[in-house]
Amino acid sequence: MARIAYILLCHKDPDGVIAQAERLTAAGDVMAIHFDARASLVDYGRLRDRLKDNPNVAFATRRVKCGWGEWSLVQATLNAVEAALDAFPQASHFYMLSGDCMAIKSAEYIHDFLDRDEADYIESVDFFSSDWIKTGMKEERLIYRHFLNERKHKRLFYWSLEVQRRLGLRRTIPADLQIQIGSQWWCLRRRTVEEILAFLRDRRDVIRFFRRSWIPDETFFQTLVRHLVPETEIRSRSPTFLMFTDYGMPVTFYNDHYDLLIGQDTLFARKISPDALELKARLGRLYASTGVAFPISNEGRKLFQFLTGRGRIGRRFAPRFWEAEASLGRERELMIVTCKKWHVAKRLVERIRQVTNLPAVDYLFSEEDTPLPDLGGIETTLEKRTRHRRALVRMLFDYFETDRLILCMDTANLDLMQDFYADSSTTRLLEIDCAFSDDYLAGHARRIGLAGDQTPRAAMTRLLPTIRYDIRSEADRIRDARFPGHYRLREGASVDENVPPLAGFLDVPENTAREIAATDRLFAD
Incomplete structure (x- = not known):
């Protein structure tokens, strides 16, 4: 039976992380945690202290300061993955989570789901030919070097980009890689994770390339899995349900979303509101249950688009025809x-x-x-x-x-x-x-x-x-x-x-x- 090593990246809410770790490991699975080095030392100490006696929890040996769009998020993931590989030799799958994620199926269902199909679950589509990136920079993410955090140093970030454009300082993509893009929430088999780490030991040039890419957590694992794993063993979809608003922000789920969430063809959902205590309690009980059938309706995204569109008539830019x-x-x-x-x-x-x-x-x-x-x-x-x-x-x-x-x-x-x-x-x-x-x-x-x-x-x-x-x-x-x-x-x-x-x-x-x-x-x- 599948035994999952959950790779948890988090930076806040130690009590919520503790509850998540206890809930997921109680079903026989394991967890490796990376707690952002920017976060409170008091919170990190509380987390370590409360989980020190749980043999199914490990911590990344090296914490890094994480920033949105930076290589640091990938490095934090690699550190937690290495900790899980060392601590849990029986783990068969590695599932990427955040502190805002919760299971929307029972542990029994999740294990059966992973046992049914010998495959990796990771959204992975061609970076250049797909329309995954809706707005903003595309090839500039890769062909220029990004040294600064776009959110913290916006003016310097775009100044650096413009200087490279004017001076023609384009760089080449590693010739043997076909760059892919997709959601950073994935579930990979043990042998896939081991192959990625072995590949990286021999290919420091790949790490150097992605280290200076923009938002590499959406391209790094997606590209390497496609490079190393036969296509027949890849399911190009995230096993975690998440949606984005018109403004590019993740949709947050609340107490009244329970029925919608459990009806989706996914295993976890992101992101659950910290205040949705009733939803968390119900999903927690669901995870520990057995013999539950899950009718899959999978209408979540269309339903969200329909409901959020109400009340906005007259505020859209519609085409006009005055010819x-x-x-x-x-x-x-x-x-x-x-x-x-x-x-x-x-x-x-x-x-x-x-x-x-x-x-x-x-x-x-x-x-x-x-x-x-x-x-x-x-x-x-x-x-x-x-x-x-x-x-x-x-x-x-x-x-x-x-x-x-x-x-x-x-x-x-x-x-x-x-x-x-x-x-x-x-x-x-x-x-x-x-x-x-x-x-x-x-x-x-x-x-x-x-x-x-x-x-x-x-x-x-x-x-x-x-x-x-x-x-x-x-x-x-x-x-x-x-x-x-x-x-x-x-x-x-x-x-x-x-x-x-x-x-x-x-x-x-x-x-x-x-x-x-x-x-x-x-x-x-």
Whole structure:
């Protein structure tokens, strides 16, 4: 059975570290701790004193002062790894943790997980061809020498970088290495760790290179594992669940995140708030439990993006299209059908086609596979359609040889509606107001990735009111826009009540509108 040596880098909260060490070693695993040399000597002494009688805990023999983005973080890790290798010859895996991490599975599950697959778990993607680095410096991390801490000496850091650029002081990357990048939270097998240390004893040039790289903890182990281990034995993902905000800061988890965390396809989570005492207690009990089944829903990242996006409408930089040549034309009528239940809108629009022979296009700004004619490539992706939306719709008018065209749009597409209403053409809007049961909302959450088939009922119960509110607020924003020619079709209304808005929207006689409004099972799910 797997026996894990946890490599713990920490710099604060000695009581939390003590609890973490006692909890993880109680299950038969071991731990090597590096406590930052910048931290309080009193805290370090307290840590050593409380854990001195635990045979499953070792300390790095040499502590270093750690700084973000520096080689010191890698050196601290190597020191702790060497201590673990020496102290725990039976350790089969080495798992990198911080003091803010906690297990989100039981020890039993974690051991079984590692036993199932003879592999190393480390995110490792190509440094240059991947889009892992979203903003800021990329190749400059490697080809220039970095001597200063960017956060402490920002002006000098960038002055040094500029001097090297102007003087052409580029350096070469070791020829036999293909630089990789990824999360610094990994789990490696013993033989992989031993191979890395043996490689470094023979290749001091590699250490010299990474020592002057920027943020080497995201490239050092990631590159060496890929260099030394067959690709078939590497699982390029972190076994630790972590997310980042729009501002590049790690997301912190609190007491109400328990269900979300245990449903992720990972073993640990970072980072847990020091104040989340209830969450820590629950996860601690979970780690010691046996026979627990873990339904994996894995919706955490999409759910976070969805929830943090609420309340920010109107504060995004959206593309704007003011080109005069993209006008649809004064003589044309664009009729927009908007509905959150796409199948209801499609059913209505299909019936309109049959009765009136008006050309109509389904959710062309939401569904990649919406049937469209060949328009020279502008129709090929959602991104192109949205960026050139007026030009696209003008081409559809021309293709269908009509001055009247119906489009379906999601209720979230308020910016699209506003843009078309700003055009010189005549625009009308038909909003289909539907009822949303809890079962429908749960299915909707699964379809868009906010939940999975295994999402716990309690987590789904908390999620549904947010989704319901989001749908309602989209409808409210549309009504608050006060678009002229805005009509509403309501699921709860009778056919007679729905005829007038439908006749006004389509500009057809009421008997024609009645034939459409009476469509069988129009609102059925």
